[in-house]
Amino acid sequence: MEKETAEKRIAELRSIIERLSYEYYVLDRPSVDDREYDRYYQELLQLETDFPQFFDANSPTQRVGGAVLEGFQKVTHKRMMLSLGNAYNLEDLQAFDQRVRNEVKNPRYVAELKIDGLAMSILYQNGRFIQAVTRGDGTIGEDVSANVKTIKSIPMTIALDGEVEIRGEVYMPKRSFEQLNEIRKQNEEDVFANPRNAAAGSIRQLDSAVAASRGLDAFWYYFVNASEYGISSHHEAMAKMDELHIRTNPKRKLCDSIAQVWEYIQEMSAQRDTLPYEIDGIVVKLDQLSDQEHMGYTVKTPRWAIAYKFPAEEVSTKLLNIVLSVGRTGRITPNAVLEPVRVAGTSVAAATLHNEDMIKQKDVRIHDTVIIRKAGDIIPEVVRALSEKRDGTQQPYSFPTQCPICQSTLVRFPDEAAHYCINQDCPARVVESMIHFASRDAMDIDTLGDKKIEFLHHQGLLATIEDIYRLHEHKEELKELEGFQEKSVEKLLAAIEASKQRPLEDFLFGLGIRQVGKKAAKLLAKHYLQIDALMAADEGELTSLKDIGEITAKSVVAFFQEAKNQELIVRLRSFGLNMISEREAITESMFSGKTVVLTGSLTSLTRNEAKAILERLGANVSGSVSAKTDLVIYGEAAGSKLTKAKQLNVVVMDEAAFMKEVGQYEN
Numbered sequence: 001m002e003k004e005t006a007e008k009r010i011a012e013l014r015s016i017i018e019r020l021s022y023e024y025y026v027l028d029r030p031s032v033d034d035r036e037y038d039r040y041y042q043e044l045l046q047l048e049t050d051f052p053q054f055f056d057a058n059s060p061t062q063r064v065g066g067a068v069l070e071g072f073q074k075v076t077h078k079r080m081m082l083s084l085g086n087a088y089n090l091e092d093l094q095a096f097d098q099r100v101r102n103e104v105k106n107p108r109y110v111a112e113l114k115i116d117g118l119a120m121s122i123l124y125q126n127g128r129f130i131q132a133v134t135r136g137d138g139t140i141g142e143d144v145s146a147n148v149k150t151i152k153s154i155p156m157t158i159a160l161d162g163e164v165e166i167r168g169e170v171y172m173p174k175r176s177f178e179q180l181n182e183i184r185k186q187n188e189e190d191v192f193a194n195p196r197n198a199a200a201g202s203i204r205q206l207d208s209a210v211a212a213s214r215g216l217d218a219f220w221y222y223f224v225n226a227s228e229y230g231i232s233s234h235h236e237a238m239a240k241m242d243e244l245h246i247r248t249n250p251k252r253k254l255c256d257s258i259a260q261v262w263e264y265i266q267e268m269s270a271q272r273d274t275l276p277y278e279i280d281g282i283v284v285k286l287d288q289l290s291d292q293e294h295m296g297y298t299v300k301t302p303r304w305a306i307a308y309k310f311p312a313e314e315v316s317t318k319l320l321n322i323v324l325s326v327g328r329t330g331r332i333t334p335n336a337v338l339e340p341v342r343v344a345g346t347s348v349a350a351a352t353l354h355n356e357d358m359i360k361q362k363d364v365r366i367h368d369t370v371i372i373r374k375a376g377d378i379i380p381e382v383v384r385a386l387s388e389k390r391d392g393t394q395q396p397y398s399f400p401t402q403c404p405i406c407q408s409t410l411v412r413f414p415d416e417a418a419h420y421c422i423n424q425d426c427p428a429r430v431v432e433s434m435i436h437f438a439s440r441d442a443m444d445i446d447t448l449g450d451k452k453i454e455f456l457h458h459q460g461l462l463a464t465i466e467d468i469y470r471l472h473e474h475k476e477e478l479k480e481l482e483g484f485q486e487k488s489v490e491k492l493l494a495a496i497e498a499s500k501q502r503p504l505e506d507f508l509f510g511l512g513i514r515q516v517g518k519k520a521a522k523l524l525a526k527h528y529l530q531i532d533a534l535m536a537a538d539e540g541e542l543t544s545l546k547d548i549g550e551i552t553a554k555s556v557v558a559f560f561q562e563a564k565n566q567e568l569i570v571r572l573r574s575f576g577l578n579m580i581s582e583r584e585a586i587t588e589s590m591f592s593g594k595t596v597v598l599t600g601s602l603t604s605l606t607r608n609e610a611k612a613i614l615e616r617l618g619a620n621v622s623g624s625v626s627a628k629t630d631l632v633i634y635g636e637a638a639g640s641k642l643t644k645a646k647q648l649n650v651v652v653m654d655e656a657a658f659m660k661e662v663g664q665y666e667n
Helices: 003-027 034-050 090-101 174-186 195-203 208-212 234-243 258-274 289-295 356-362 427-438 450-458 465-479 486-499 504-510 518-528 531-535 539-543 550-561 563-574 607-616 640-647 655-663
Strands: 074-076 109-115 118-125 128-134 140-142 163-171 217-223 253-255 279-286 305-309 315-326 331-343 346-352 369-375 379-385 419-421 595-599 620-622 631-634 651-654
Touching: 003 034, 090 258, 090 279, 090 305, 109 163, 109 217, 109 234, 109 258, 118 195, 128 140, 163 195, 174 195, 195 208, 217 234, 234 289, 253 258, 258 279, 279 289, 289 640, 315 427, 331 369, 346 369, 356 379, 427 450, 427 465, 427 504, 465 486, 465 563, 504 518, 504 531, 518 531, 531 550, 531 563, 539 550, 550 563, 595 607, 595 640, 607 620, 631 640, 631 655, 640 651, 651 655
Parallel strands: 346 379, 595 620, 595 631, 631 651
Antiparallel strands: 074 140, 109 253, 109 279, 118 128, 118 163, 163 217, 279 305, 315 331, 315 369, 331 346, 331 419, 369 379
């Protein structure tokens, strides 16, 4: 076959196979039998072998997987992937509707199923699949393109030029989940707790052939930049996605009122158990894109959408015992040991009882029949005891006075419900503190997980956080341990070395200071810029900072006053860990102290880049315009935010003026 003829036939076959895949995997209406499909596929495979110059990574023949990755690259989302606010009843939905009606006239909503999967963003450029990225923390996700490409319902090409960003959920169908767990049982491997965990674990496989074998699928529910293509509503955007052969869930409904939304919720609740995939609620979105733009965003969620969560399933079982666990801060948590029972799709054999007061308040006793549920469909908890079923064998629980691990006397601080083991050398606290330090939100040593830390602790190689940075001294010893091979040891040590460059805010969070979560750690790092300045701060200085309260301030000061913690900082510094904020000091400018809103498309830089510049220049960047807004900076195709700013007499600035102003500060 001539080269030109082969190139034409290859393109034709790829188009045919993409169409047949859409018919089979999306429409469930195949127009040919498997034999004819295989004939097309084998012909394409042979031609691509004979003419390797026409290789295309997006060819249907490349879906089977086989790429083995070293790890997943971090990717900054062009547009943040925010989570949704929650509603739990009709009153919550009515309150959401009222908030919308306060700003939007005659709103219409689209109600759609909330798929219980892994949030994902896919990007097409000039009709070609380019990248798939997980939500991550909403700002930065991971490139999992090699694995997502194995999902056969996802088109590798679409009939639309330019950049197209689509978001949705990758999930594991119930049937695939059952088949996977059956195989794992036969191989004497741990089974997955639920389809969502199975989907997440499959997407994070470094071998894409494994991901390809797991039977994953996806529904897509958001055309991010639909307005750039003349689309004015969400339901029109979904129809456009259908036209592009991007798989959407057909069980959606356009509603003229929140009452119609509630009817849809009742209807879907009744169908929930019969669906071939897991859902955990209903998502309600304003239909008109201009209304969405007008409503804007809070720091964490869009104001134009909400997720109705199904009521947690409640079941009864026997409470066999109460045991204590010790957290990294020494917090003691009582846990109920249960007769295993199935709740919300998984087997549950333990549930939290929170603290001593909760046990007394609920009058929970050993050998009680209790009602349990999963809080947020995730964490099992004991709701109440069924006292009417007591037969005299039940025993009231007496809260211990000693730590179950190190036998130190437990302490209950004033105004706190929890008990604490204050022995910093308690083995349980040590292990939990190392697990927290190495976690993704802290130092992100992704090859040093919970089980590995526990194992190395039992082997005597990890006794404190600083021992993590001494593991390279035991390189040969590590290679001799079960489950450790030369390549895995090299990866572990490389990940530990890379963690030394993590930003100060992650290091502060990793230290596990009581009351200092991700937000507080970020705030402290941004303000103090280096660990020494923070260590020297007193309570008065700390409480003067926005969002740092008295309890947090006391905790920070107490942590750094302890000699043991001061010594830890010194030793970690000697290993080369970064203790200086990567964030630049705020430069005084015309933006300092002002609330600024960005709107429209900027041509000189991305929205996130503009936001970072404004924050360095002292601005508070907001997502919506109000009477408290000081300045709106606008680019091309600026919409309702610019209109609203002018109505409120807010100062506006175009992109050219903005770039000229920041040019005197930014190098």
